[in-house]
Amino acid sequence: MRGSGPYLVVLAVGAGLFYVSLGIASAGDSRLGAGLWPKTILVLAIITCVFEIARRTLFGSRYRSSEPSKDPSLLPQGDAVEPQSPANRFVPWIGIGLTTAYVVAFPLLGYFVATLLYVVAFVYFGNYRRPLRALAVGVTASVAFMLLFMRAVYVSLPIGVEPFAHVSTFLMRIMGIR
Amino acid sequence: MDTLVHDLGIGFAHVFVAWNLLMLTIGLLIGMAVSIMPGLGLVMGIVLTLPFTYSMDIESAIILLTAIYIAGTYGGCFTAILYKIPGEPSDVPLLWDGYRMNLKGEAAKALGWALVAALIGGLVSSGVMVSLAGPFAKFALTFDSPDYFAIIVLGLATVVCLATSSLAHAFISLFFGLIIATIGIDSTYGAERFTFGQPLLSGGINYITVLVGAYGLGEVFTRFGRTLKIDATDEKSNRVRTRFPTWREIWALRQTISRSTVIGTVLGVVPGAGAVITSFVSYGIERQYCKRRKDLGSGIPEGIVAPQIASTASVAGHMVPLLALGIPGSGATAVILGAFLLHGVQPGPQIFVTHPDTAYAILASLFVGVVGMCVIGFFWIRLVVKVLTIPQPIIIAIVVLFCIVGAYAERNNIADVGMILVFGVVGYLFDRYGFPIAPMVLGTILGPLAESSFLRSMIRYENDWTIFFRRPMSCTMLVLAIIAFAFPLVSRISQRRYPTVAAPTA
Numbered sequence: 124m125r126g127s128g129p130y131l132v133v134l135a136v137g138a139g140l141f142y143v144s145l146g147i148a149s150a151g152d153s154r155l156g157a158g159l160w161p162k163t164i165l166v167l168a169i170i171t172c173v174f175e176i177a178r179r180t181l182f183g184s185r186y187r188s189s190e191p192s193k194d195p196s197l198l199p200q201g202d203a204v205e206p207q208s209p210a211n212r213f214v215p216w217i218g219i220g221l222t223t224a225y226v227v228a229f230p231l232l233g234y235f236v237a238t239l240l241y242v243v244a245f246v247y248f249g250n251y252r253r254p255l256r257a258l259a260v261g262v263t264a265s266v267a268f269m270l271l272f273m274r275a276v277y278v279s280l281p282i283g284v285e286p287f288a289h290v291s292t293f294l295m296r297i298m299g300i301r
Numbered sequence: 302m303d304t305l306v307h308d309l310g311i312g313f314a315h316v317f318v319a320w321n322l323l324m325l326t327i328g329l330l331i332g333m334a335v336s337i338m339p340g341l342g343l344v345m346g347i348v349l350t351l352p353f354t355y356s357m358d359i360e361s362a363i364i365l366l367t368a369i370y371i372a373g374t375y376g377g378c379f380t381a382i383l384y385k386i387p388g389e390p391s392d393v394p395l396l397w398d399g400y401r402m403n404l405k406g407e408a409a410k411a412l413g414w415a416l417v418a419a420l421i422g423g424l425v426s427s428g429v430m431v432s433l434a435g436p437f438a439k440f441a442l443t444f445d446s447p448d449y450f451a452i453i454v455l456g457l458a459t460v461v462c463l464a465t466s467s468l469a470h471a472f473i474s475l476f477f478g479l480i481i482a483t484i485g486i487d488s489t490y491g492a493e494r495f496t497f498g499q500p501l502l503s504g505g506i507n508y509i510t511v512l513v514g515a516y517g518l519g520e521v522f523t524r525f526g527r528t529l530k531i532d533a534t535d536e537k538s539n540r541v542r543t544r545f546p547t548w549r550e551i552w553a554l555r556q557t558i559s560r561s562t563v564i565g566t567v568l569g570v571v572p573g574a575g576a577v578i579t580s581f582v583s584y585g586i587e588r589q590y591c592k593r594r595k596d597l598g599s600g601i602p603e604g605i606v607a608p609q610i611a612s613t614a615s616v617a618g619h620m621v622p623l624l625a626l627g628i629p630g631s632g633a634t635a636v637i638l639g640a641f642l643l644h645g646v647q648p649g650p651q652i653f654v655t656h657p658d659t660a661y662a663i664l665a666s667l668f669v670g671v672v673g674m675c676v677i678g679f680f681w682i683r684l685v686v687k688v689l690t691i692p693q694p695i696i697i698a699i700v701v702l703f704c705i706v707g708a709y710a711e712r713n714n715i716a717d718v719g720m721i722l723v724f725g726v727v728g729y730l731f732d733r734y735g736f737p738i739a740p741m742v743l744g745t746i747l748g749p750l751a752e753s754s755f756l757r758s759m760i761r762y763e764n765d766w767t768i769f770f771r772r773p774m775s776c777t778m779l780v781l782a783i784i785a786f787a788f789p790l791v792s793r794i795s796q797r798r799y800p801t802v803a804a805p806t807a
Contacts, residue, residue, distance in 0.1 A: 129734045133473055140480065140495065148492040155759055157492035160752045161483040168476035175469040212733075218525030219726055222518070222701060226718050229705075242698050249525055249694030260695050268702055277356065278710040 127176045134172040141165040217248050233283025233291040238265040266294075273300045305435060312661030315360060316669050324361045325666060328368025329674050330681075333376030334688050335369070336389050338696060343373025343389060343576075344632040345520065348513050349700065351636060352707035359644040360659050364666045366640055367620065370633045371423065371670040374576045374612045375678060378415040382605075383408060391576040391612040394584040398597065398604025405600050409544035414605045416543055416675050417551060421558055422610030423617070423671030426566040430617040431664045434653070438625040441650040446761065447769050449626075450754035451778035453747050456630060458785035459571050460740045468789050470736045478744020479751075481506055488749070489756045501716050508745040509639045510708065514721035515738050516632060517704040519728015521697045543679050546602065557603045558610060560586060565611035569618015571630065576612035583611035617667050624648050624660055628750070632739065635746045 144165060147158035225241040232240070242261035243254075251257060272278040273295070282291035315321060328350075335346030346369045354362035377392035382399035395415065402411035444452075461471040484495045485505025496502040551558070561583045568579045587607040588594055597604050619634045627649035629635040641648050652660045708721045731738050762768040770776045 129736070130469075130473070133477075137476075143495060143497075147494050148490075155756065155764065157487035157490040157494060160755070161480060161494060164476050164479045164483070168473060168480075171469055171472045171476070215522045215525045215729060218522050219729070222522075222705075222722060222725070225701075226705070226715070226722050229709075229718065230715050238702065242702070245698045245701065246694045249697065251692050251694040260698070264699060264702060268706060272706055272710065278352075278706065279713055280706070280709070281715075 127179045130172045130175050130179075134169060134176070137165050137168045137172065141169065218245065221245050221248065230281045231284055231287070233287045234280035235265050235269055235291055235294055236283065236287050238268065266298075269294065269300075270298055274298065305432060308435075308657060308661045309431065309665055311658060312663070312665030313669070315658060315662035316364065316665045321361050321364050321662070321666075322669075324357070324365040325368045325670060325673060326677075328365040329372040329670060329677050332369035332372025333674070333677060336373040336376035336392075337380045337386075338688060341696070341700065342516075342520075343370055344512070344516050344636065345700065346373060347633050347636045348509075348517055349703040349707060351509070351640060352703075352710045354640055355643065355710065359641070359646055359656075360662050362640050362644060363637060363659070363663050366637050367616075367663060367666055368670045368673075370620075370637070371613070371616050371667065372674045372677075373633075374616060375415070375419045375609070375674050378419070378605075378609060379412065379678070382411045382415065389576070391580040391608070394580055394608035395605055397584075398600050398602070401598070401600025402602075402605070407600070409542055410546065410602075411600075411605055412543040413545040414602045415609050416678055417546060418558075418561075418606040418609035419613045419678070420671060420675045422562055422565055422612075422614035423674070424668065425562045426569065426614035426617040427664075427667040427671060429566055430569075430621040431667070434621045434625055434660075434664060437621060438650040438653045441626050444650075444774065445772065446754045446757040447772050447775040448778070450751060450758055451769060451775035451782070452626070452628065453751040453754065455778045455782040455785065456571075456628065456747060457740070457743065457751070458782035460743050462785045462788050467735075471740050474731065474736045474738065475740035475744045478511070478741035478746075479748040481511060481741075482508070482745045482748030483752070488753060501720075506720065506745070507639075508635065508742070509711075510717065510720050511724050511745045512632060512636060512639075512742055513704050513708055514724025515728030515731070515742060517700060518721060518725025519732060519738065521701055521704075522725060522729035523732045524693065524697055550602070554602060554606055557587060557591060557606050560590065561607040561610035562614050565614025566618045568611070569615035569630075570622055576615050579611040579615040580608035583607040613671070620663070620667065624652060624663065625650060627652075629743075629746060632742055635742065638746070 141162065144158050144161045147156070147161070221241060221244050225237055228237040228240070231237075239261045242264050243257045246257040246260055247254060269280065273280055282288045282295070316325065331346055331350060332343060335341040335349075336343055347366050350366060350369060354365060357365070373389065374391060377387055377389040378395050378399065380386040381392040381395040382403055385396060385400045387393045387396055399411045399415065402408065457475060461468065461475055480495075482505075484502055486493055486496075486503055493503065564583045564586060565579045568582060584597075584604065584607050587603055588597055591597060591603050591607075593601055593603060619630050620637075623629050623634045623638060625648075627638070627647060629638045638648060646652065646656060646659070704721060704725075705718050708717045709715065711717060727741075728738055730736075731741065758768060759766070768775075769779055
């Protein structure tokens with residue numbers, strides 16, 4: 124069963140969606156109907172999951188030995204493709220959390236304030252532990268993007284609710300954005 | 302032939318309009334910049350530039366995006382050869398011989414070989430594909446819906462069979478993409494599918510959302526918190542200039558050049574086989590057939606020429622099916638298709654009739670782009686390489702801003718931003734658990750085309766599914782698809798029975 128977790132999740136979701144697909148309105152005559160295509164895909168997905176789970180359960184050890192991998196002969200020794208510092212597996216979730224908070228704050232704080240806070244936090248927690256430089260990057264990026272998108276591409280970015288709207292409108296006045 | 306030259310001449314005239322030329326140059330610079338930075342990549346470069354094309358006319362928009370695509374296959378060779386950093390996965394084979402040549406004090410020559418390879422691969426492939434585009438489009442006009450369905454099935458089969466992880470992972474990724482594409486109101490019967498009563502889902506999920514989320518944010522989340530150790534401060538490498546090989550040296554490599562150009566062009570046409578696959582396959586072929594195959598990996602020009610030619614040649618190979626059939630074979634061409642649709646133009650056989658100027662301007666831009674890329678590569682690359690000194694956390698923060706503001710800009714709707722965040726998390730989880738992203742993305746793009754072709758076939762031929770095997774074109778494509786599906790299984794079985802001996806490493 125080792126490594127079957129993702130397949131069990133896909134199997135459960137696939138089964139749930141198949142149940143939902145039974146309720147898709149059918150054409151009611153000899154036509155195939157709108158449900159045929161998704162049902163076919165879901166059945167194929169379920170079959171793949173069942174097959175893979177069964178294979179991992181029944182032939183676990185043999186399966187692992189034949190697990191496909193990148194051809195080692197293609198990678199000459201000593202050529203580290205992308206030397207990176209090891210990352211904690213939970214660290215990306217900080218990035219996801221920060222980005223989620225940014226998306227929520229985007230319409231409330233307005234583009235400038237939300238982006239400034241987000242960039243500073245994202246850069247800092249992204250392993251760039253220089254708070255002043257991170258702040259400088261945040262200010263520069265927020266202003267540059269505001270100018271680029273609001274003045275050059277004419278995108279109406281959110282100004283936020285009071286009192287943050289004051290900050291946005293003040294900056295827009297300075298930048299000559301109407 | 303006269304018509305082709307005439308149409309292409311008009312295309313060149315359009316490309317040399319000042320604004321289009323400016324867009325082409327900007328595109329080449331962006332393509333080079335994103336391709337030298339690990340983690341950004343040419344697809345992300347095209348995705349991030351897409352919002353800026355909303356207000357452009359279609360020619361300028363597509364020329365800009367195509368230029369990024371072309372330059373994206375070349376820029377990474379500099380960092381691969383000089384600093385052992387492959388900007389794009391397709392540049393990995395360049396490490397083996399390119400970086401070895403650098404270590405032997407032949408960095409200038411290695412850069413010269415890469416430039417010549419990109420120039421030859423790009424120009425020859427563009428020439429071949431452009432001359433075939435018109436006849437290809439005329440032939441495509443004879444296709445019926447079963448043929449389209451079979452071609453799409455072949456495309457999806459190739460994507461799955463070329464996936465580097467397990468076959469089951471690739472299938473799950475593909476099915477996930479196909480299911481995403483069914484969300485919303487069905488275009489044939491008008492029934493709601495998987496909307497769960499949410500108005501946001503009624504309109505379906507735009508594949509650009511999936512692309513930006515999975516490729517853009519997903520990659521950002523994967524890289525968050527990691528520090529890429531890039532050392533681009535080596536003064537000796539920074540001072541290297543490109544030195545061209547002599548004609549005699551180029552002639553001596555004619556077999557490698559011919560093989561790699563053919564591989565790049567032909568594989569480029571196959572959906573799913575992008576620059577990465579062509580580059581690796583071409584290197585692999587050289588390992589089998591090159592005269593100096595035993596020296597490959599020790600720093601010989603063949604090891605640079607083969608992957609570089611093939612990856613640049615694949616661009617024209619991908620662009621022509623997009624224009625002539627309206628079927629994108631890669632993430633990059635999928636975004637370019639998105640740009641076409643945003644401007645109200647549907648690529649396909651009719652484009653050469655309805656928008657011939659636009660079609661030929663794009664084809665002409667392939668030639669100008671290849672030459673411009675090499676000129677920029679020769680003179681300005683050291684400036685472009687400076688972007689490597691920007692810390693990674695800052696780069697990925699800027700990528701997030703482009704993704705989020707780009708998603709918001711399309712409809713000024715915060716829900717779209719939420720959607721790309723969801724697909725960003727999906728992309729991260731896929732990467733974490735070893736599921737390839739490409740089948741999901743191509744499933745999302747090709748799913749609606751596959752379904753509509755299938756249902757049209759069924760309606761037209763009264764639910765007779767044998768029609769797919771009775772038409773020569775569709776039957777051939779489906780047989781090839783079956784071979785493509787069977788190929789990984791057969792090769793794994795044969796590998797288990799007859800394990801290959803690892804090639805000598807450098």
